[in-house]
Amino acid sequence: MIPLRLSELVRRSAPRYTSYPTAPQFGPSVGPREHGAWLRELAGTSAPISLYLHVPFCRSICHYCACTTKATRRDEPIVAYADRLRREIELVADRAGRLPVSHIHWGGGTPNLLPPDIFDGLVGDLRERFDVRPDAEHAIELDPRWVTREGARRLKASGVTRASLGVQDFDAAVQHAIGRPQPFETVRSGTEALRAAGVAALNFDLMYGLPQQTMRSVRATAQLAASLGPDRIALFGYAHVPWFRANQRLIEEAALPDPSARLDLAETAREALQAEGYAPVGIDHFAKPDDALHCAARDGGLRRNFQGYTTDRSQILIGMGPSAVGKLPQGYVQNASDVAAWSRAIDSSGLGTAKGVALTAEDRARAAVIEAIMCGFETDLAQAARTYGLDPRIFVDDLAKLASLVDQEFVRIQGWKVEILRDGPALARIVASAFDAYLGAGARHSLAL
Structure with missing residues (x-):
């Protein structure tokens, strides 16, 4: 038997598994009508829900970005978008009722491009149309280059409790290669402004696998990030998908580290963060040992x-x-990605839904298996199957896909239990993909690490 090297295994591609089924499986069979009916069935729900609001604008587009966003130097498109978002809040609440809310998350794009008075108005609409709990977490993703002391005070006054800053890398050569000039002082200033305003819970996003990165530079970035004391740090692998995002064509593929070097960069950054006192969480997150995220990982x-x-x-x-994207008991839904198409739908007093997928019992069982692997590097197939009234033998063929990893002691299978024995962060997406019934149905994915 030829030994399997980790550097060879991570050359495989796999989804990131932030959902199952993954977004490529969403289709037009679920549209505004189905979404509206699903929302109406939520009326009277007592368990708290989460809200996500997407702001699809930036002042410029970074070369590495794979987010749904567009560049604008003017505020007019942002204001017009906000008017329609207020309308969408109304349309959703008209169908679902005044549901209890425990989490609000603003993503993008660059949500802090919203003018403060407009952001305040949107938050007011959320509080009017939903029952936002007094202890709700209210999080926002921020571009540090657009964080000001006054802006931070306004965010706190609107009820924001957590901010996530896009750092990526502190090395000047890397920043030039990815089209994101952002000195350390800029991030430090934004961090200080948020803390001074009372937004104390802070996350940083870092990336590895970028052009011009070296083990020395990623170690230095990790140390500098840790020196600012964020509660949580996400260490994402750059997903080079130029067939999906045209702006990534500005990054030459030849300038990217190969899978072996990429693995070295990831491990170097991980070691540096742990040396600074951060505890690993899942495949790519780190948290202070007393942070709720690490406690959740420790306690299952x-x-x-x-x-x-x-x-x-x-x-x-x-x-x-x-x-x-929304997740409801019946399935997943996703709004139109194109701002114009979404706007037309909202203007016609309809929902902006473009596609989705209704979940089957098997989908739910597989989702539970995949989430368990991604969160804790182990899963109980029998428990997942029986929870949804299924026979665990639906996983027999999937287990066979793991035979080579079992033979070389990367993975252990005992009965219906599967456990990753080593290199969990690098292998979790690969092991999880063995239980993905849709994998290979035409979608392309990024490297598994």
Whole structure:
């Protein structure tokens, strides 16, 4: 038997599994009519839900970005978008009722491009149309280059409790290669402004696998990030998908580290963050040992959704804005990604839904298996199957896909239990993909690490 090297295994591609089925399986069979009916069935729900609002604008587009966003130097398109988002909040609430809310998350794009008075108005609409709990987590993704002391104070006054800053890398050569000039002082200034305003819960996003990165530079970036003391740090692998995002064609593929070098970069950054006192969480997150995210991972309560790893226990996520994804008891829905198409739908007093997927019992069982692997590197197939009234033998063929990993002691299978024995962060997506019944149905994915 030829030994399997980890550097060879991570050359495989696999979804990121922030949902199952994954977004490529969403289709037009679920549209505004189905989404509206699903929302109406939520009326009277007592368990708290989550809200996600997508702001699809930036001042410029970074070369590496794979988010649904567009560049604008003017505020007019942002204001017009906000008017329609207020209308979408109304349309959703008219169907679902005044549901209790435990989590609000603003993503993008660059949500802090919203003028403060407009952001305040949107938050006011959410509080009017939904029952936002006093202890709700209210999180927002921020571009540090657009964080000001006054802006931070306005965010706090609107009820924001957590901010996530896009750092990516502190090395000047890397920043030039990815089209994102952002000195360390800029991030430090934004961090200080948020803390001074009372937004104390802070996350940083870092990336590895970028052009011009070296083990020395990623170690330095990790150390500098840790020196600012964020509660949580996400360490994402750059997903080079130029067939999906045209702006990534500005990055020459030849300038990217190969899978072996990419693995070295990831491990170097991980080691540096742990040396700075951060505890690993899942495949790509780190947290201070007393942070709720690490506690959830330690106690088996970690969850994974479209925002990554989370302590959010809500089973219902309502997404609003272009490209926003929602998860309801019946299935997943996604709004039109194109701002114009979404706007037309909202203007016609309809929902912006473009596609989705209704969940089967087997989908739910496989989703539970995949989430368990992604969160804790192990799963009980029998328990997942029986929870949804299925026979665990539906997984027999999937187990066979793991034979080579078992033979070389990367994975252990005991009865219906599967456990990753080593290199969990690197292998979790690969092991999870063995239980993906849709994999290979035409979609292309990024490298598994």
